[in-house]
Amino acid sequence: MPASRRHGAARSPATAKTADRTLDVFELFAAEQRPLNLSEVSELLRIPLSSSHALLKTLQARGYLYDVGRRQGYFPTKRMEDITHAIARAAPVLVAVRPTLSALRDETDETVVLAKRQGDEVTYVDVWESARTVRWSTFAGEIKPLHSTSSGKAILSGLAPQALKEVLGRLPFERRTDATITSARELREQIEKGRGRGWYQSIGETVPELMAVSGPARIAGEVYAVTIGGPTNRFKPLMARHVAALLRARARIEGRASASGKRGTR
16 A cells, blocks of 8 residues: 555545545555556556556656566656755745754654644644654654644644634544543643643654654744654653753744744845
8 A cells, every 4th residue: 555545644535536646656656665567556556457557657758757677667767856855945934944853853862843734634744753763753744633642732722712612623533542632621721731831742642652742833924833752661751851952942943934034024
């Protein structure tokens, strides 16, 4: 299965089928790490041979895939990598915060994530993984619930009272682990508690034996969440130190964003 499916990402009923399948092709190559022929792509994506053929030939014609030869199948060229790198280099939010996120990862030796709310979920916009063998392993673009993540709580804290009430009223509160918050009342209490101290936490609420702390950061008028996470048994004894590092990083990020915004209006 493609990488996103293997990580539990759900396919939205509103997505365009062709776009969905095109992305599935690249995620499939990322997961398989080898050339794939027409039949393999069709079987692994569970789509008709005719659809698989049309997708592969279109991507080959556009320069995204090439025929490895001797019936070995297709494999991506560097075209997609070059395009994504060009986009990432120009991303205004990431350009401003990347030095701080990288430094925060190095200081804590844990995984650092920048997250943004998308509807009733959280999307990881950028990820700086810890170099440790045992770590919180995630990826940019991963989608997580608002109610069971520290990043979701941090982002929700930026909503006005009525807007927060509306969001809490429609969240499904799906139980991910025994520690998952499953009621609007409990989540509201967690948000209020976090507001009082300036940061938010999640201990085993989405993934057992993992915990994270987050702080909201306003960038270009939008609320993001800066998150540090790792294995609970290693993270928790150093939690005070990690929280202090998080708050310093958040202040630097908001300072950089403010300075960048002022330069842009001159």
